[in-house]
Amino acid sequence: MAFESSLRIKYKSILGSRQTMSESSQINRRAFLGKSAAVIAGGVVLPHTALSYGNIVGANDRISLGHIGIGSRGDDLDLIASKLKSSHHAEMTAVCDLWKVNREKGMATNTGYYGRAPRAVQYLEELLAMKDVDGVLISTPEHSHSPILKMAVEAGKDVYVEKPMGNVLSEVRAARDAVLNSKSIVQVGTQHRSEPYPQAAQKIARSGALGDVSKVEVVWNYHGPRWRGRPQVKQIREQDTDWGKWLMTKPARPFDPQMYFEFRLYKEFSSGIPDQWISHGIDLVHWFMDDNFPKSVVSHGGVFAWHDGRENADTFQTLMEYPKGFLVSYSTSFGNDAPSFTRYMGKKATLINHGGEGSPRYQLVEEKGTHEDDADIDKKRESKYVMLPGQTELPPLGIDDLSLEHMGNWLECMRSRQQPHATVHAGFAHSVACMMAAQSYWSGKKVYWDAANEMIVDSAPASSMG
Numbered sequence: 001m002a003f004e005s006s007l008r009i010k011y012k013s014i015l016g017s018r019q020t021m022s023e024s025s026q027i028n029r030r031a032f033l034g035k036s037a038a039v040i041a042g043g044v045v046l047p048h049t050a051l052s053y054g055n056i057v058g059a060n061d062r063i064s065l066g067h068i069g070i071g072s073r074g075d076d077l078d079l080i081a082s083k084l085k086s087s088h089h090a091e092m093t094a095v096c097d098l099w100k101v102n103r104e105k106g107m108a109t110n111t112g113y114y115g116r117a118p119r120a121v122q123y124l125e126e127l128l129a130m131k132d133v134d135g136v137l138i139s140t141p142e143h144s145h146s147p148i149l150k151m152a153v154e155a156g157k158d159v160y161v162e163k164p165m166g167n168v169l170s171e172v173r174a175a176r177d178a179v180l181n182s183k184s185i186v187q188v189g190t191q192h193r194s195e196p197y198p199q200a201a202q203k204i205a206r207s208g209a210l211g212d213v214s215k216v217e218v219v220w221n222y223h224g225p226r227w228r229g230r231p232q233v234k235q236i237r238e239q240d241t242d243w244g245k246w247l248m249t250k251p252a253r254p255f256d257p258q259m260y261f262e263f264r265l266y267k268e269f270s271s272g273i274p275d276q277w278i279s280h281g282i283d284l285v286h287w288f289m290d291d292n293f294p295k296s297v298v299s300h301g302g303v304f305a306w307h308d309g310r311e312n313a314d315t316f317q318t319l320m321e322y323p324k325g326f327l328v329s330y331s332t333s334f335g336n337d338a339p340s341f342t343r344y345m346g347k348k349a350t351l352i353n354h355g356g357e358g359s360p361r362y363q364l365v366e367e368k369g370t371h372e373d374d375a376d377i378d379k380k381r382e383s384k385y386v387m388l389p390g391q392t393e394l395p396p397l398g399i400d401d402l403s404l405e406h407m408g409n410w411l412e413c414m415r416s417r418q419q420p421h422a423t424v425h426a427g428f429a430h431s432v433a434c435m436m437a438a439q440s441y442w443s444g445k446k447v448y449w450d451a452a453n454e455m456i457v458d459s460a461p462a463s464s465m466g
């Protein structure tokens with residue numbers, strides 16, 4: 001539904017009549033506004049490739065869901081799923097968490113949502129063995145996403161898996177291959193692909209309205225010791241969980257409640273800024289630019305703002321070159337909250353996303369003249385915000401992580417057996433970009449993507465040499 005409505009997108013000019021324009025600039029303005037509006041009016045329907053037709057949930061059947069990992073994001077996903085229970089005829093019938101406290105919380109919350117208690121199990125193998133469970137939500141920490149995704153599709157389940165899809169290349173590849181060898185419908189949790197404003201902006205980026213794009217800049221900031229200070233660190237007791245199972249593929253070590261809940265700060269489990277934020281940011285860039293794997297990546301950064309024992313950087317910058325011929329610059333600071341933005345910089349126009357991750361406020365700005373010739377050129381550039389039909393107010397500069405469309409799209413695809421908006425191909429690609437960013441940071445070297453062998457390598461592969 002959201003996808004359809006985005007095809008009817010229209011623009012609102014913010015210029016009004018306050019500018020005096022020469023006749024030629026009026027013509028240019030009309031041409032500029034008209035061209036991109038026509039592109040939108042024409043619309044495009046992205047092809048869906050049905051990979052499988054098995055396992056079809058009947059139109060009237062209730063979709064039975066199971067949920068693995070019900071922590072902070074798990075609460076969000078339970079709320080989102082509950083809001084779709086009538087429209088999409090779905091119910092959370094089983095919950096699984098290693099930690100007793102979150103397992104019991106998941107059971108109580110879902111009992112409240114559905115009026116009856118889901119089954120509650122500690123181990124995911126028990127949930128995956130439940131024959132009546134059609135689809136599984138995975139919101140464990142990122143080091144276990146790919147291994148659990150693989151197990152879930154091998155158990156015949158459809159899956160909604162949180163981002164990043166994974167952070168160990170061999171594991172992400174194995175999970176992707178398992179999905180492609182299955183009939184499962186898998187949605188990766190980069191939810192902005194299903195939201196109406198990014199969908200509208202993506203169509204502009206793909207329309208040619210920007211001209212040749214040579215640079216994309218993403219700057220997402222926050223002021224604070226992000227990912228430190230989880231209250232559960234003081235609450236959890238080793239006997240109430242299974243630390244060995246939490247570690248999943250990692251070597252054994254003594255129980256560490258900070259690692260358990262503040263995993264984003266420890267490099268063996270998460271790359272931090274890449275896994276958490278670049279996964280969202282680069283997924284949008286891949287989708288807007290229709291270019292999916294960086295050719296090469298170089299990163300830098302460090303712990304400059306919060307000396308609290310964290311291993312992962314709190315200040316991080318990466319540069320990624322893409323095969324179509326553009327550079328992506330991604331930058332995050334946790335020591336200063338200067339305004340966040342994303343800019344797609346083309347020879348005809350700049351597409352600006354004001355705000356940080358998920359912001360629905362997009363603006364298209366004409367590219368003409370230079371600051372060198374005219375210090376006031378910014379005022380003379382035509383611009384317009386991307387607006388949805390019927391919308392009169394500008395959308396906010398940010399949104400929460402609770403939009404319903406992405407989960408709704410997955411549930412719809414579970415019935416139709418069409419591919420959802422964020423496939424494993426998209427998940428694999430954002431994971432590769434994040435792993436390259438992290439590998440370059442830790443090695444201090446530029447890294448390259450060997451597309452033929454799907455490997456991250458330390459010199460340009462022969463196939464990529466011009």
Ligand SMILES: NC(=O)c1ccc[n+]([C@@H]2O[C@H](COP(=O)([O-])OP(=O)(O)OC[C@H]3O[C@@H](n4cnc5c(N)ncnc54)[C@H](O)[C@@H]3O)[C@@H](O)[C@H]2O)c1
Pocket residue numbers: 068069070071072073074096097098099102122123124139140141142144162163164189190191241245246248260261275276401
């Ligand atoms: N899409 C988004 O906008 C968004 C937002 C926030 C978080 N996330 C993602 O969600 C993931 C989870 O983050 P969080 O903050 O909820 O973590 P969390 O630590 O609060 O919750 C994880 C839960 O998983 C459980 N768990 C871990 N391993 C398990 C296993 N093998 N079997 C069963 N249960 C297991 C833990 O006991 C815990 O309750 C992260 O990877 C993050 O990237 C996505």
